[in-house]
Amino acid sequence: MIGPAGRAAYALSQTARISWFFGQYLLAARLNGRVVPRDRLPRDLKTPDRAAILADIRELMRRDFANIDAGYYRMPHDMVEPPRKVLRDAVRFFQDLPEVRRRRRDRIATEVFEERRAEGSKLPRYYLQNFHYQTDGYLSDHSAELYDHQVEVLFGGAADAMRRQALVPLRLHFRERRVSECRLLDVACGTGRFLTFVKDNYPRLDVTALDLSPNYLRQARRLLSPWSRTRFVQAAAEGIPAPDESFDAVTCIYLFHELPRKVRAAAAAEMARVLKRDGILVFVETLQKGDRPDYDGLLDLFPLAFYEPYYDDYVRQDIGSLFSEAGLEIVETTLAFMSKVVVLRKR
Numbered sequence: 001m002i003g004p005a006g007r008a009a010y011a012l013s014q015t016a017r018i019s020w021f022f023g024q025y026l027l028a029a030r031l032n033g034r035v036v037p038r039d040r041l042p043r044d045l046k047t048p049d050r051a052a053i054l055a056d057i058r059e060l061m062r063r064d065f066a067n068i069d070a071g072y073y074r075m076p077h078d079m080v081e082p083p084r085k086v087l088r089d090a091v092r093f094f095q096d097l098p099e100v101r102r103r104r105r106d107r108i109a110t111e112v113f114e115e116r117r118a119e120g121s122k123l124p125r126y127y128l129q130n131f132h133y134q135t136d137g138y139l140s141d142h143s144a145e146l147y148d149h150q151v152e153v154l155f156g157g158a159a160d161a162m163r164r165q166a167l168v169p170l171r172l173h174f175r176e177r178r179v180s181e182c183r184l185l186d187v188a189c190g191t192g193r194f195l196t197f198v199k200d201n202y203p204r205l206d207v208t209a210l211d212l213s214p215n216y217l218r219q220a221r222r223l224l225s226p227w228s229r230t231r232f233v234q235a236a237a238e239g240i241p242a243p244d245e246s247f248d249a250v251t252c253i254y255l256f257h258e259l260p261r262k263v264r265a266a267a268a269a270e271m272a273r274v275l276k277r278d279g280i281l282v283f284v285e286t287l288q289k290g291d292r293p294d295y296d297g298l299l300d301l302f303p304l305a306f307y308e309p310y311y312d313d314y315v316r317q318d319i320g321s322l323f324s325e326a327g328l329e330i331v332e333t334t335l336a337f338m339s340k341v342v343v344l345r346k347r
Contacts, residue, residue: 001069002065002068002069002075006075007065009075009079010065010068010075010079011065013076014157014161017152017157018054018057018058018061018156018157019157020086020157021152021153021155021156022054022057022156022157024090024093024094024153025154028093028094028097028153031094031097031101032101032104035104035305036301036304036305041301042300042301045300046294046297047295047297047298047301048294048297053156054156056337057156057157057158059337060336060337063161063336064161064164064165067164067165071171072167072168072171073168073171073197074201076164077200078196089146092145092146092149093146093153096135096146099135100132100134100135103130103133103307104133104305104307108130109131109133110129110130111130111136111137112128112129112130112136112137112139113128113129116128116139123212124212124236124263126259126260126263129309130307131307131308132306133306134147134150138212138213138216139215140215141215141218141219143215143216144191144213144215144216144218147190148191155337155338158337158338160193160197161337162284162336162337162338162339163193164197165284165334165336165339166251166253166284166341167197168334168341169280170184170198170249170280170282173249173280174205174249179204179205180204180205180206182206182248182249183205183206183207183208183246183247183249184198184206184207184208184250185210185240185242185247185249185250185251185271186198186207186208186210186250186252187210187251187252188210188211188212188237188254189209189211189217189220190211190213190216190220190253191216191219191220191223192209192219192220192223192224193223195207195209195220195223195224195230196223199226199227199230200227203228204229205229206229207224207230208232208233208242208247209224209231209233210232210235210237211233211234211235212234212235212236212237213234214234217232236267237252237255237263237266237270237271238259238266238267240273240274242274243274244274245273245274245275245276245277245279246274247274248278248279249275249280249281249282250271250274250275250280250281250282251281251282251283251284252267252281252282252283252284253284253285254284254285254286255285256283257308257310257311257314258310258311259310259314260310261313261317264314264317265322265325268325268326268328269325269326269327271326271328272323272326272328272346275328275346276346277346279345279346280331280345281323281343281345282341282342282343283319283342283343283344284339284341284342285339285342286299286302286311286315286338286339287315287335287338287339287340288319288340289316291335291340292335295338298338299311300312319342323344327346327347328345328346328347329345329346329347330342330343330344331343331345
């Protein structure tokens with residue numbers, strides 16, 4: 001059980017976090033102006049108001065602390081970040097905002113493709129896009145340094161707490177195993193942010209971070225440098241360079257909404273292939289249509305405001321059928337603010 005001091009420290013740090021990032025979200029929205037023209041908005045669009053969203057974020061934080069109090073995972077290792085870093089990240093975010101606004105206004109999302117085509121890039125075509133209208137897509141150190149801050153602003157400071165919900169099924173899975181003999185694969189690890197929470201809780205766990213972006217993998221190396229037993233692999237989710245049944249657990253966080261349907265199916269099959277028969281896949285993604293009807297309007301709005309060419313198809317896809325065809329069965333689904341955590345086992 002966490003004592004009063006720990007409870008107060010968590011409450012103060014997370015309240016400050018939400019205020020900081022949600023405040024930046026509101027300021028960015030004011031600077032951006034109307035991001036979607038009225039004639040492109042769906043008819044009768046209904047979205048939760050600011051009070052409802054903040055109430056849901058507070059509920060997520062209550063669950064996050066309850067998980068910590070129950071021993072599922074530790075307090076966030078970076079609950080209080082250095083002020084210089086916090087200010088630097090915010091400055092970078094707002095300096096980049098005009099470029100994002102320009103791409104959104106002119107509906108430009110092919111800058112990455114044009115640049116990489118000239119270089120003869122062999123990366124998949126679907127990947128060579130300015131997702132979210134962000135600068136350089138996923139293919140620069142600048143993008144990798146901005147990404148985590150951008151995501152936290154988008155979710156009002158709730159992104160890390162949503163990611164941490166994946167630690168609960170991992171805890172239940174690993175408590176029956178010798179962690180030092182287990183292997184975990186994080187597919188599309190990005191900057192390695194989620195894996196810092198994994199390694200903070202399981203320092204002796206053998207972890208492989210896989211991502212298609214060399215720049216994001218470099219950032220992951222930096223973030224994970226305090227821990228040993230980490231490996232880094234540049235590869236696509238639909239072509240994992242690992243033997244069959246070589247991992248005790250696989251995690252995949254916020255990837256599938258950025259994949260075309262056929263690539264989703266191939267990625268699901270690959271994750272099932274490398275997963276041991278007694279292993280689990282912990283899959284964290286955005287809500288889908290009908291998961292929370294009051295949020296359906298936001299799901300309609302998101303791909304219009306932030307360039308996401310495959311999002312609308314993803315939120316309507318039957319995830320159970322997708323993974324069932326790959327040989328995985330859903331054993332649990334938990335909603336967490338604007339995300340859901342799906343736990344799957346191999347048949």
